[in-house]
Amino acid sequence: MITIAGAGVAGLASAYELAKRGAEVTIYEAGSSPADNPSSWFAGGMLAPWCEGEVADPQVVRLGAGAINWWAQFTPVTRNGTLVLTPPRDRAELDRFARRTEHHRWVDAGEIATLEPALEGRFQRGLLFEDEAHLDPRRALMDLTRTVQGLGVEIRYATPAPDQVDVDCRGMASDLPGLRSIRGEMAVIEAPDVQISRTLRLLHPRIPLYLVPRGDDIYMIGATMVESASWKPVTVRSLLELLGAAFTLHPALGEASVIETGAGLRPAFIDNIPRLKQRGETTHVNGLYRHGYLLAPALAGQLARQFFQESQDETACERRTA
Missing domain, CATH: 3.30.9.10 (D-Amino Acid Oxidase, subunit A, domain 2)
Structure with missing residues (x-):
C-alpha cells in the first residue's frame, strides 16, 4: 500500500496516477473536506501554460501543456482560450x-x-x-476526489498523517526545507x-x-x-x-x-519550479507555486513512473534530493 499525506490537488492527482497503475492507495487528510485545502479551493482554475511563459521557466510551460487533456478525463474543461x-x-x-x-x-x-x-x-x-482553457477548480477537485475513490483509493478525512508516509503533498504544512x-x-x-x-x-x-x-x-x-x-x-x-x-x-x-x-x-521553491524531493523514505510533491492545477498532472505522472520504475523523459521535472 502507498500512503499519501494531503488530499489537495497534488495529493489527489498523485493518488490517481498511482491507483490507475494498480497501486493500493490511502490518503490522510487533516481537513474534514476538500474545501479545507485553501490553495486548491481558492485557485483560479486557469490552464494557461503559454501565458505563464511570461514569467515562468520554460520547463513550466512544457510540463503544463498536457494538463488540459488530463483534466478533461474527469471534469468539464472550457477550451476557448x-x-x-x-x-x-x-x-x-x-x-x-x-x-x-x-x-x-x-x-x-x-x-x-x-x-x-x-x-x-x-x-x-x-x-x-x-489553445488554453479553464475549469472550475472546486468542481474539478470534487470530480477528481470521486474518480480516485472509484479506483479504490481510501481518503481518511479529519485524520492527520502518520509520522511516516510514502508521499507528502501537504504544501507548506510539510515543513520541507527550501519552501x-x-x-x-x-x-x-x-x-x-x-x-x-x-x-x-x-x-x-x-x-x-x-x-x-x-x-x-x-x-x-x-x-x-x-x-x-x-x-x-x-x-x-x-x-x-x-x-x-x-x-x-x-x-x-x-x-x-x-x-x-x-x-x-x-x-x-526559490526558482518557482515544482519538483519531487526525497527525504528519507518519503517523496515530497511540492513547490507548485501558482501552478497547482496546471502542473499537478505532470508531477503526479513522474511520481508514478518513479514508483513503478517506468522509463521517463529526462526533461521531466528534476528529481532532487534533500
Whole structure:
C-alpha cells in the first residue's frame, strides 16, 4: 500500500496516477473536506501554460501543456482560450508580454468584439492564446476526489498523517526545507450585466488581473502574489486593488456583487519550479507555486513512473534530493 499525506490537488492527482497503475492507495487528510485545502479551493482554475511563459521557466510551460487533456478525463474543461488585454496607456505591457510568450496571435478591436461582445469598443488590440482553457477548480477537485475513490483509493478525512508516509503533498504544512509561502488572494463576484466566456488577463504595471468565468454570471478575479506566511483573510487594500482593476476591464463590473473572498498560501521553491524531493523514505510533491492545477498532472505522472520504475523523459521535472 502507498500512503499519501494531503488530499489537495497534488495529493489527489498523485493518488490517481498511482491507483490507475494498480497501486493500493490511502490518503490522510487533516481537513474534514476538500474545501479545507485553501490553495486548491481558492485557485483560479486557469490552464494557461503559454501565458505563464511570461514569467515562468520554460520547463513550466512544457510540463503544463498536457494538463488540459488530463483534466478533461474527469471534469468539464472550457477550451476557448485566454484573451490578454491592456488599457490604451499601457500598450507597451502588451508588447512585452507578446515578446516573452508564444503560441498566441494578435487580435484587433473588431475581433475582440466578436470574441467577447461585452468588450466592444473598449480595447484596440490584444493577444489570443487559442489553445488554453479553464475549469472550475472546486468542481474539478470534487470530480477528481470521486474518480480516485472509484479506483479504490481510501481518503481518511479529519485524520492527520502518520509520522511516516510514502508521499507528502501537504504544501507548506510539510515543513520541507527550501519552501517559501506565496500568498494569493481572490474574490468571487456575481455580475449579471457582463457576459464573458473565456479567461481574460488585464495587464497593468502595478496590479495585473485575471478574470475567470465560472458560469451563471459568476466570475473569479485574482492577481495578488505576496511573499507572506499570513493566513489572515483578504485585506481591504488587496480587495480594493482587485475590484479597481476589474472596473478598468469593464465599468459594469463595478455593479457586481462580491459573494466571496479568500486567500491561500502557495508553496514555492526559490526558482518557482515544482519538483519531487526525497527525504528519507518519503517523496515530497511540492513547490507548485501558482501552478497547482496546471502542473499537478505532470508531477503526479513522474511520481508514478518513479514508483513503478517506468522509463521517463529526462526533461521531466528534476528529481532532487534533500
